[in-house]
Structures are given as C-alpha cells and as structure tokens.
Amino acid sequence: MTTRSRILQTALTLFNEHGMYQTGVRDIARALDISPGNLSYHFARKEDLLIAILDQYKHGNDEIYQEYMHFEPDLERYLQTISRLLKNAFAHRGVFLGLDELRAIFGKEYDYADVERKRRAFIDTILSDLEKSGDLEFSTLDKSFLIDFLAFFQRCWIMEAMISYPHLEEHQIMTRYMRFVVMQFAQVATLKGQGALGRWL
Amino acid sequence: MTTRSRILQTALTLFNEHGMYQTGVRDIARALDISPGNLSYHFARKEDLLIAILDQYKHGNDEIYQEYMHFEPDLERYLQTISRLLKNAFAHRGVFLGLDELRAIFGKEYDYADVERKRRAFIDTILSDLEKSGDLEFSTLDKSFLIDFLAFFQRCWIMEAMISYPHLEEHQIMTRYMRFVVMQFAQVATLKGQGALGRWL
DNA sequence: TATAAATTAGTACAATGTACTAAATTGCAC
DNA sequence: GTGCAATTTAGTACATTGTACTAATTTATA
Numbered sequence: 001m002t003t004r005s006r007i008l009q010t011a012l013t014l015f016n017e018h019g020m021y022q023t024g025v026r027d028i029a030r031a032l033d034i035s036p037g038n039l040s041y042h043f044a045r046k047e048d049l050l051i052a053i054l055d056q057y058k059h060g061n062d063e064i065y066q067e068y069m070h071f072e073p074d075l076e077r078y079l080q081t082i083s084r085l086l087k088n089a090f091a092h093r094g095v096f097l098g099l100d101e102l103r104a105i106f107g108k109e110y111d112y113a114d115v116e117r118k119r120r121a122f123i124d125t126i127l128s129d130l131e132k133s134g135d136l137e138f139s140t141l142d143k144s145f146l147i148d149f150l151a152f153f154q155r156c157w158i159m160e161a162m163i164s165y166p167h168l169e170e171h172q173i174m175t176r177y178m179r180f181v182v183m184q185f186a187q188v189a190t191l192k193g194q195g196a197l198g199r200w201l
Numbered sequence: 202m203t204t205r206s207r208i209l210q211t212a213l214t215l216f217n218e219h220g221m222y223q224t225g226v227r228d229i230a231r232a233l234d235i236s237p238g239n240l241s242y243h244f245a246r247k248e249d250l251l252i253a254i255l256d257q258y259k260h261g262n263d264e265i266y267q268e269y270m271h272f273e274p275d276l277e278r279y280l281q282t283i284s285r286l287l288k289n290a291f292a293h294r295g296v297f298l299g300l301d302e303l304r305a306i307f308g309k310e311y312d313y314a315d316v317e318r319k320r321r322a323f324i325d326t327i328l329s330d331l332e333k334s335g336d337l338e339f340s341t342l343d344k345s346f347l348i349d350f351l352a353f354f355q356r357c358w359i360m361e362a363m364i365s366y367p368h369l370e371e372h373q374i375m376t377r378y379m380r381f382v383v384m385q386f387a388q389v390a391t392l393k394g395q396g397a398l399g400r401w402l
Numbered sequence: 403t404a405t406a407a408a409t410t411a412g413t414a415c416a417a418t419g420t421a422c423t424a425a426a427t428t429g430c431a432c
Numbered sequence: 433g434t435g436c437a438a439t440t441t442a443g444t445a446c447a448t449t450g451t452a453c454t455a456a457t458t459t460a461t462a
Contacts, residue, residue, distance in 0.1 A: 003440090019305070020301060021222065021301045021302070024417075024418060025419065025420090026417090034440075035440065035441050035442065036441095036442095037422095037423095037440075037441065037443085038439075038440050040420080040421080041438095041439070041440075042439095044420085044421090045419080045420075046419065046420090096300075097300045097301045097304065098300075098301060099297075099298045099299075099360060099363065099364065100220040100221060100222045100223065100298045101222070103220065103298065103364055103367060104220070104223075106367075107367075112364070112365075116365065140341060140388060142384070145381075145384045148381055148384070149381075149385075152354075152357075152358075152361060155361050155364070155365070156353075156357035156360060156361050157353075157357075159357060159360050160353060160356050160357050162304060163300065163303065163307065163313070163356070164313075164356070166304060166307075180346075180349055180350075180353070183343070183349070184346075184350075187341060187342060187388065204408080225448075225449060225450080226449080226450065226451090227448090227449080227450095235409075235410085236409065236410045236412095237410095237411095238409075238410065238411070238412085238454095239409050239410070241450095241452080242408070243408090245451085245452090246451075247449095247450065247451090
C-alpha cells in the first residue's frame with residue numbers, strides 16, 4: 001500500500017469521525033506516524049486531499065453504475081445499485097460536511113457539474129430501460145420528476161443523515177433511506193416490478 | 202436598531218456571501234466599523250453568532266407556520282407558506298453551509314431535534330386538515346411518505362441549492378424548488394386541489 | 403450627577419494552513 | 433555495487449484565526 005493511499009484512507013477516517021475543519025494536517029500526520037513535511041510532499045494543500053477523496057468517491061460511483069449497466073435492466077438490481085451508491089457516499093461522508101470548502105473548489109478545481117450530468121444521464125437511461133422491460137410505468141408520476149427526485153435524493157441524503165442521525169450506525173441509516181427512496185418507486189412500479197420492492201420495505 | 206441586531210444582520214450577510222469559515226470575526230467587525238472587542242462583548246464566541254442566527258431562522262419558521270394555522274386549511278395557502286419557508290431558509294443560507302459546526306452544536310447548545318419535531322408535527326396536521334377539506338386524498342401515495350418527503354425536502358434543498366446553483370438568483374432558485382415540491386403534491390391533489398398547483402408549474 | 407452599559411484599543415496565546423530548507427533514507431535502473 | 437531520483441524526516445517561518453483579557457473611554461439611563 002502506497003503512502004499516498006494510506007494518507008487518503010487515514011485522512012478520510014479522521015474527516016468522517018471529527019469533521020474536516022476539526023482535523024488539521026498535523027493531526028493527519030500524527031495519526032499516520034509520518035512527518036507533516038512528508039504529508040505536504042504528497043498533498044501540498046489540504047484542499048488537494050479533499051479533491052483526491054472526491055475523485056475516489058466519483059470513481060467508486062462510476063464503477064457501481066458501470067457494473068449495473070453491464071447486465072440486463074432489472075429493478076431489483078437497480079435498487080441494490082442505489083444501495084451501493086449510498087454506501088459509497090456514506091464511506092466518504094466526511095468531505096460532504098465541508099460544504100463551504102466544497103463550494104469553493106467546485107467549478108474551479110473539481111468538476112461537480114460533470115458528476116451531476118453523469119448521474120442524471122445514468123438515471124434517465126436506467127429508468128427508460130426499466131420502462132421498456134416492464135418493471136416501471138410512468139402514468140400518474142412523471143419520469144422526469146422521478147429523475148429529479150432521485151438526483152436530488154442522492155445529492156442530499158448524506159448531509160441530512162449526518163445532521164439528523166449522527167448517532168445511528170451505517171446499517172440503520174441505510175435501511176432508513178433505502179426505505180424512503182423505494183417508497184417513491186412504489187408509485188411507478190408495475191405488478192411485475194412490485195416484487196423487487198418488498199425486501200426494502 | 203440595536204448593535205446586536207446590526208451585528209447579526211451583517212454577519213449573516215457575510216456568511217451568505219463568503220461562507221462561515223471564510224468570514225473571520227475581525228472581518229465582521231471591520232464590515233460593521235466597530236472594534237473586535239465590541240463584537241466579542243455581544244458575542245463571546247463565533248458559535249454564539251451561529252446560534253443566534255439559527256434562533257432567528259427558527260423564529261421566522263414558527264411565525265410562518267403560525268400564520269398559516271390561523272386561517273382555514275387551504276392548499277393554495279399552504280404552497281405559499283412553503284414558499285415563504287424556503288425564502289426564510291434562503292435568507293439564512295450562510296449558516297447551513299457550516300454543516301461541520303452545526304453538527305457540533307446540535308444536541309448541545311442548540312435543540313435541532315425540536316425544530317425537526319415541530320416541522321413534522323406541523324406538516325402532519327396540515328396534511329390531515331387538507332385531506333378533510335378535500336384538497337388532498339391519499340390513495341396511491343401514502344400520507345406518511347409525503348410527510349417524510351416534505352421534511353426531507355425542507356431540510357435539504359438549501360444545501361443542494363448552494364452547491365448546485367450558486368450562481369442562480371433567489372427568484373430562479375425559488376421557482377425551481379417550488380416546482381419540484383409541487384410535482385409531488387400533484388400525486389395526491391384532488392380535482393378540487395389541482396387548481397392550487399397550476400401557478401407553480 | 404452617578405451608576406451601569408457599551409465601546410474602543412490594544413495585547414496575548416495557541417492553533418492552523420502554507421511554504422520553505424537541508425539532510426537523511428529508500429528504491430531502483432544501470 | 434554505484435548513482436540517481438524519489439521519498440522521508442526534522443525543523444523553521446509566517447500570516448491568519450478564534451479566543452481571552454485588560455484598561456480607559458464614551459454613552460445611556462435612572
């Protein structure tokens with residue numbers, strides 16, 4: 001394991017536990033038992049750490065989506081995919097608490113719009129395929145609204161979870177939010193699709 | 202206008218524009234043309250400023266809800282009420298970017314659970330009344346889900362707005378998010394209720 | 403007028419992010 | 433094994449920040 005990835009891992013752990021602003025670069029170095037100078041050799045600025053962690057998060061998301069796309073459309077597998085996306089976000093929750101700094105680097109050093117564009121494109125494709133496969137039908141609820149909802153949900157839930165349920169464990173948080181999102185799917189699931197929802201409710 | 206309220210106003214403006222962490226206590230004092238010592242006379246810690254602003258936000262929300270409750274249930278008025286709630290959150294957006302610090306004071310010096318409890322109670326009452334008055338009917342979409350959705354939405358939207366649309370003006374942001382929430386109401390609006398939704402879509 | 407509240411100006415301190423240097427160690431291609 | 437580059441250490445330095453404190457002055461108010 002390279003020092004660089006050890007740094008990323010430890011920094012993320014500290015960010016998750018104590019928050020980004022409560023974690024200084026000297027704290028990270030101490031936790032790794034390396035010198036602060038060495039840390040700044042790999043990451044000149046604290047922001048670079050943030051960016052690297054965000055890239056890691058983005059990469060994780062891409063992989064999860066790609067894997068879903070690799071097989072035939074299936075509502076049950078899509079819900080599992082969403083669950084994996086939530087877990088990935090939870091694993092990187094520490095950086096989402098630094099909204100202030102996130103906002104500062106978005107558009108400059110980190111292309112957030114790209115994440116967002118991809119997300120919506122994936123969701124759109126997936127929902128359309130699930131419509132064709134007969135798992136979903138959009139009559140009462142508009143497809144474009146469901147895309148909006150899913151995009152909104154996936155962007156926000158982790159922030160709300162950190163604020164509202166800081167004491168809950170990952171597993172509890174996951175069931176809570178999966179249940180929430182599946183309730184929305186229940187609006188558009190066909191009889192065929194209903195079966196996939198059960199295990200989440 | 203008291204110095205205390207001038208401080209609150211200026212601090213909030215700076216927080217909204219540059220973020221909480223980018224705004225130092227010395228900046229606030231300079232913007233007000235008062236001495237830093239004077240500022241710390243009114244607010245010993247920066248956190249106290251945050252708490253005072255949150256109280257102001259909470260108070261604003263309470264007033265908006267109370268005013269709605271003062272008249273007969275009406276879907277159109279409820280949507281206007283939601284719009285006012287969004288505006289109040291937007292006016293205090295600066296502090297919501299300080300998630301890290303918010304999380305630190307929640308449960309200790311600021312009763313966030315109370316805000317949340319009230320919010321859900323209000324929403325519950327309002328929806329039940331609107332069901333009785335025949336504006337809403339809960340068949341395909343569960344009432345408890347709509348409560349979850351509205352609570353979730355009202356907690357999160359401002360954070361997502363600050364991250365995703367930092368360049369948009371208040372008016373544009375408001376129409377975007379009102380449109381989003383009204384789409385969900387469309388699921389449960391009766392024929393009578395439909396009329397209220399039109400102006401937001 | 404007297405007392406309290408408010409305000410100013412200044413100092414101090416620990417912690418932080420950032421930047422830099424010089425020397426030592428390690429890894430690796432030749 | 434030698435030599436070079438990458439890595440790591442240790443240390444210094446600086447501006448900024450939140451916080452805390454003092455003494456003196458001004459303002460408001462009973």
